[in-house]
Amino acid sequence: MSTQPAPEVALKERPADRRAIVSWCLWDFGSNAYNTVMLSFVFSVYVTSAAAPTPERGQEVFSLLQTIAGFGVAILAPMLGAWGDQVRKRRRMLTMATVMVVVLMAACWFVLPFEPGRGEQYLFLGAALIAGANVFQQIAEIFYNAMLIDISNPRTIGRISGVAWGLGYFAGVLCLLVALFGFVLDGGMFGIPTFESQNIRAIALFMAAWLLVWSIPVMLFGPEASPREQTERFNVFRAYRDIVRRLVHMWRSERGLLHFLIASAVYRDGLAAVFAFAGVIATSSYGFASEEVIYFGLAANFLAAVGAWLFGLVDDRFGPRPVILIALSTMVVLGVILVSTPSKMLFWICGLGIASLVGAVQSSSRTLLARITPVGLENETFGLYATIGRAASFIAPFLLFVFTALMGARFGLLGIVLTLALGLALFIPLRIAGVTHGHRQAMAQR
Template structure:
């Protein structure tokens, strides 16, 4: 921690807080809670997984449509923090509301999940864009990986607490039902997220911006239209976004559907929670390792490594039969999950014009979110057609292969080179 500045540490601590949402709501407790509610209501396993996939596709589509415009407006002086705050409040409040959905109301769970996810992913758009304000290009890979590393470490604490409460309730040590123990986990998630966001609100400022002008919304539409027309001039940026569209699709789909997939394989909720906890612990040092290795081998080469690991994961998923197989799969994911996301963020951050960072991160968001529509839909449709969730995961291989192929043609930005020149190279 001593190697990082106060703004860098404050920015990274948001990941420490927000990652509780990522593991408890996106990956672990909520999907199991939802699957149990859907099963109790008579919904078939494959269908409930498909409905969750379609829900993810819906909220990602909404945010993908809003992202570029909101990002363009947020480039004005003082607007980035305001937009971040709005989505932060939507996410934390909706996450807490999950605890109050009546038992067995699986459809209402999905509706609340849409708003919680909109808040979390929307806040992350502006959080990611803050990276150009809190560090330099030379330090960007290391700082981005540090954020993901802290996120994995920080998320294990509320996650461990949630697992402990659920297990104690399950064994009747606590006077709680498993359902109410899960509800308590949702409240813990919201509280953890709020508390560790305070340093960002206090110490992170928008340094790169466009001066405010008359009719900012109208001007934002004009700037957005101009960027869309001229985006091909930013060759490296444009190619990277195409590659990112495909490979991050597979990454996000595996993260969001992992517990639902494990449930379909017949693995117990307790086993899944323990595996996911171990995944968070292992992922933390590997995320930081990716950042250090990128300084030696370049970020692009480390992205190759991460994509190849995910291809192995998708193929191996077809052969899963036991909890040991699921452990192996989870550990493989843990080695590259944080690294591939961290280096993608910093790689893109080096390419964008800093004063327009929000606008360009809006495109980063739209490519990432539209990609997140394709993956869950692909898994959902394949799972329903074949009746086999493993084949749904295997179908993601094609996305990783396309992403890897396009990434080969993306130039590696050189240190200290002006960002606009790199982007337009």
């Protein structure tokens, strides 16, 4: 059982800055344009099908560049986090990363459909632009998540994080509806020509504008940490050396924090797989038509938003640990039930039940880390959160592949269930002072 004593943490009792809180939440509302439409449901499908000679080739190139992007995040995240902790310019760095995501999404307009005379250059261009946007999106999330410490206190952190996460899912529903009915179905209500897929390419411009508009408030009013007195210039090699030393120190003196980073990396990989593979499993194993998958995706995002909001209140009342335990346990049980039968109705019930808990676990994981992050190491800690998460990102896809190969497509779902169960098993022994209900009042009085 890992236990971390209560150190001097960055999260303190402070008055609420409502303008900063609203601005911070609106960034999550805007940023889901990339996650839902560009990466998950619409534009990635266009790149891997219409811009590729074959879907197989499209998937091969797309997955390759996403893998490269993952390595890029794993390498850059802790270093940039350490730099951010030294220069204390979270808002500026969040702004720069967000603008890069906007630019790369807008550049997707130039990704033309495949024609034999064009070769594969537009396939590589589209895959590279989405992969690049993925890198900057995850870098932006490091500084965004670290801001949670500056706008909340031990009594409000769960509520604020849950509302923001829920707004992100709700925005995903809105963006998906706009993309489908405004641009895709029957040529779209906006009347954009379908010649050379202009209507689909225009989605990228709309989503880039969406992210930019909703990010402006946090660019102007987001919290900015007080500058730290500089004793020496930032050195990249020294930063990586210090990160290794930090991990060694965590093993010796902050083992609870390291334990959480590892456990959360495992179950967060399972959470990511829930949305990444839900449509594929629904189609291949439960007889869903393409239109039904869209309806399921809309319902799943809506319920994920509601779950994040409601469990954010539970987080503030009882702490993040019970939320994570209850939600993960419920997801594992529903997953086992779902695997037991190919019933479409059961997929709707259990699948939506699982989806409703994804945001709750993600949000409470973020608040737990924010509660135990040491003073002055906010960005670096969230950078490690991203890096260690990347290191575990192969588990669910690999297990899904193994079970699919051995037992068939429906049983591939067991790979996701086992990943969640493994993460839950790693998390259960974890005890960290300062994040349970019994410690909340003591923290608030600091």
